[in-house]
Amino acid sequence: MKQPLSRLLPKSLRSDITTIPVVRLQGTIMASGSPLRQHLSLSSTAGIIEKAFSYSAPAVAIAINSPGGSPVQSRLIYKRIRDLAEEKKRKVFVFVEDVAASGGYMIALAGDEIIADPSSIVGSIGVVSAGFGFQEMIGKIGIERRMHTSGRNKAILDPFQPEKKQDVEHLKTIQEELHQAFIAMVKERRGARLADDEDLFTGLFWSGERGKALGLVDVLGDMRSYLRSRYGDKTRLKLVSHPRGLFGRRLTLFGTATRGIDIAAAATDGLLQAAEEQALWRRYGL
Structure with a gap:
């Protein structure tokens, strides 16, 4: 029995399959960080965000897990997402994992819809x-x-x-x-x-379920189920990541992530940043 010609094409080119690019944004938000620790800034995320919007897809999915940090970097990331969404005419769906609070929630605002797990933490405005x-x-x-x-x-x-x-x-x-x-x-x-609630802008944070009641979240759910409900059971998720070089090291504008680092200085900076990051995460019980 002959197979349809469409079955011979790569999945991303089949007309019956919708591929949605996925960007994962995880970590504290700061202008610069230790190369040995994950952080979010415009410079560290712009490449994968722009790559995601280069796909011929009806939408871009963004998974966010961040307790916040720099308000400037948060706004810059938010603006880059919105600028590309309008330029490319793409829907943006933001999926909250453990936490999207403070600057993390500011980035989440880039979504046309925000979807969260009932146990996620959102808010801290x-x-x-x-x-x-x-x-x-x-x-x-x-x-x-x-x-x-x-x-x-x-x-x-x-x-x-x-x-x-x-x-x-x-x-x-x-x-x-x-x-x-x-x-x-x-x-x-x-x-x-948004709900009419006097505590909405006081810096309080809530569960995803309460966040939905307050209007901070649109839907309770997970990425795979939600996108399949929107685009059909044959929806395929494509994780967009940084390019990898020799031996799987992540490439950066200046070469590999560890090139030219003074190890002692990096270790000292890393300890200070680790303490700061832990303080941000633990504010939300994480």
Whole structure:
């Protein structure tokens, strides 16, 4: 018995199969990170995002798992996704895994629809800044702090000096501006889907199920089931990843991810970043 000619073609070229490119965005969001640790920034994600939109497909699926981080990088990633979606006329479906909170939720706003597991964590629409004060410690161990500036506010929020009320007020003013910009993004993208709830923009976070009730999420479900319900049982998911070089190492603009690294410096930076990342993840019980 002869097989139809379509069966001889690659799956992606068969007319009866819909291939949806999938981009996985996982990690904390920061402008730069240790090459040995996963992080999200525009530079680390732009390549795979643009590759996903180059496919001849009706939509792009984005799986996100991030507790947040840099508001600038979050917005840049969000904007790159939306710009390409409008340019290529593609639907964008965002699927929340463990968490899409703070900057992670900001990126999720790029989706025309947001789909989450009932146990996912979403929200945390707010701005936070944290640090430590070391002024008493250095005095106890006999260290003298010496700082010389030009500009009376150049040393604002120096962790080795006592905290000043006017410095904190200035920081809170900036935080409020960033918070209002975040709120405006949520209202623009979610619109009438948002519930009238006084806690929505207070920085609280919720389960995916509660997030749906609040209008932060459209559907509860998983990627495979949801996309098959939209495009049919023969829908195929195609993971888009960074190109791999010799021995499977991931290639970057400057060669392999570990080229030219000072190992001792990388280890020190890695420990600090690991502590910061753990603090972000543990805020959501992860």
